[in-house]
Amino acid sequence: MRFAVIGSLGWAGSRHVNALAEMGQDIVALVDPGEGCAAQAVKVGAKALRSFDELDLDTIDAATLALPPHLHPEFTRRLARAGKHVMCEKPIAPDSTEAMALVEFAKTVPVTIMPGYLLRTNPHIRGFLDALRGMGSLRRVHLSTNVRKPSMAGWRSEPVIGGALLVNAIHQMDLATWFVGETLTPRFAQLDNVHFEAPTEDLFFTSLVSPSGVTASILSSWSPNPPICDDGLMITDAGRLRIEAETDEGSIILTGTGYRKNGEDVALPGVVGVNQFIKELEHFIDSIENGTPLWVTVKDNYDVQKLIEDCRAVAIAPAGRVAKRVA
Ligand SMILES: NC(=O)c1ccc[n+]([C@@H]2O[C@H](COP(=O)([O-])OP(=O)(O)OC[C@H]3O[C@@H](n4cnc5c(N)ncnc54)[C@H](O)[C@@H]3O)[C@@H](O)[C@H]2O)c1
Incomplete structure (x- = not known):
């Protein structure tokens, strides 16, 4: 399949490039x-372009987008209207209003538009969820990420598009809605600056409930000194995702090699060191070529962006308040 990667030099875009190259896909631009x-393009035999306007859409079948989120909707629309499939990094819009507009737009175009919530296509997470689903009714789930950050800089700490909630907890919000399978409502939410003086929060914490009474709590923290532990899944160069859940039939936690169900370790084959971006792109291509239903949809993205706004609305402290500064 002929691909373009838009935002190819960034953290996520460069991983799209490397994954597509490793998969043997044709990277056109x-x-x-x-x-x-230019140097990046030479390595993969692609054209280097400075702007989307220079891209000849007739030369590609699909594109990935990995940009500051406010740029995602316009490029998604332009690609899809030209009949090109789109894999767009999360969040695919700057807010829930634009996310909902994309839900409606996606219904009108005969192409695949897949938001980049790569944990949904990760075999480690899918294996964990299979086990969880075999354990009776879910009662409580807790998902936390601890990301090591020496400082807060760049767009990730800018208001509206940055912060621990939008950049990291967004994945946990998506997992929580997927695992619980019901609408979640925040009981409370906390957005605070625990470590850094910055315009956006370095800590987000919430407790969510579903209509049937399932509780999902989420912690996302950016810190120079994150706690170190062996259980969980590495999702950044220096962070960790941990998940624990309680059901009618016991408890389960995510481990580095699989999961621990009622105290017993179960290893999942082929999950350690898996390239999540390859798994995500394999699913994207499978959906395009074979019509496999998407494991994550434009509507799933809307649900998460809406939940983020619901959490902001009930937050007990506004983002930007500085509690303490690390020297
Ligand atoms: N799935 C994940 O785990 C994951 C991880 C990190 C980031 N992301 C998402 O990926 C997106 C990008 O994040 P990032 O961390 O890679 O950001 P980044 O700042 O590292 O990279 C963004 C890139 O986009 C380029 N760019 C900016 N404007 C452009 C334009 N008009 N045309 C083409 N290129 C342009 C920049 O030069 C930069 O190289 C965000 O939506 C983010 O939430 C997802």
């Missing part, structure tokens, strides 16, 4: 105004 795009 890399689009990024940053220094280094």
